[in-house]
Amino acid sequence: MDLRKLQRLVIDALEDVKAQDIRVFDTSGLTGLFDRVVVASGTSNRQTRALAASVRDKVKLAGGDVISVEGEDGGEWVLVDLGDIVVHVMQPAIRAYYNLEEIWGGKSVRVKLGATRATPASAAAAREAAPSKPARPRSRAPRPAAA
Numbered sequence: 001m002d003l004r005k006l007q008r009l010v011i012d013a014l015e016d017v018k019a020q021d022i023r024v025f026d027t028s029g030l031t032g033l034f035d036r037v038v039v040a041s042g043t044s045n046r047q048t049r050a051l052a053a054s055v056r057d058k059v060k061l062a063g064g065d066v067i068s069v070e071g072e073d074g075g076e077w078v079l080v081d082l083g084d085i086v087v088h089v090m091q092p093a094i095r096a097y098y099n100l101e102e103i104w105g106g107k108s109v110r111v112k113l114g115a116t117r118a119t120p121a122s123a124a125a126a127r128e129a130a131p132s133k134p135a136r137p138r139s140r141a142p143r144p145a146a147a
Contacts, residue, residue, distance in 0.1 A: 001062065001063065001064045001065075003035055003036070003084050003085075005062075006059070006064060006082060006084060006085055007024065007036055007038075007085060009058055009059060009062055009064070010038055010055055010058075010059070010082070010085055010087055011024070011038070012058070013051075013054040013055040013057075013058040013059070014038070014040045014051055014054065014055065014087075014089075015114060016054055016058075017042075017047065017050050017051045017054045018047075019040040019041065019042060019051050019089070020040065020041040020042070020043070020092075021039075021040065021041050021095075022038065022039075022040045023038070023039045023040070023101060024036055024037070024038050025037045025038075025039075025101075025104040027104055030104070034081075034083065034084055034085060034086050035084045035085065036084065036085040036086070037085070037086050037087075037088065037100070037104040038085060038086070038087045038088065039088045039090070039095065039100050039101060039104075040087070040088070040089050040090075041089075041090055041091065041092050041095055042089055042090070042091060043091070043092075044075075044091070045074070045075030045076060045091070046075065048075045048076065048077070048078050048089045048090065048091060049072055049075045049078060051078070051089045052069055052071075052072060052078035052079075052080050052087070052089050053072075055080050055082075055087050055089075056069055056080055059082055064082065065082065065083055066080065066081070066082060067081040067082065067083055068080075068081045069081070075091075076090065076091050076094050077089070077090045077091070077094050077098075078090075088100055
């Protein structure tokens, strides 16, 4: 499977289960074992397992190969090995402790996250770009007194 297609598939699978803080790193210059590392956070053991299962299932459904899945029993850190991409799904405390971004984060890959959802920055930009409407005058009639 094409690397870009596999990367998009992984990101979509993570977003489907509401992964937090998804980061993608280009590791092709650091190791010959894989080309991308994806790091994402889940808020609980159940969510990290669900995120990893979503990645595994979507890749298999698209005809890709899943080499292995490690850590599903504990659920604090689940690793999904897809050959060209290694996905780390971690709880925030574990992620902060091991700080994989420092190890693999030399070259971050720009990816479009939440393609179907508007981010706060894009929503603000859209409001600024839209033509403004004149304000409608409001009626300032006095409120009836409470009995």
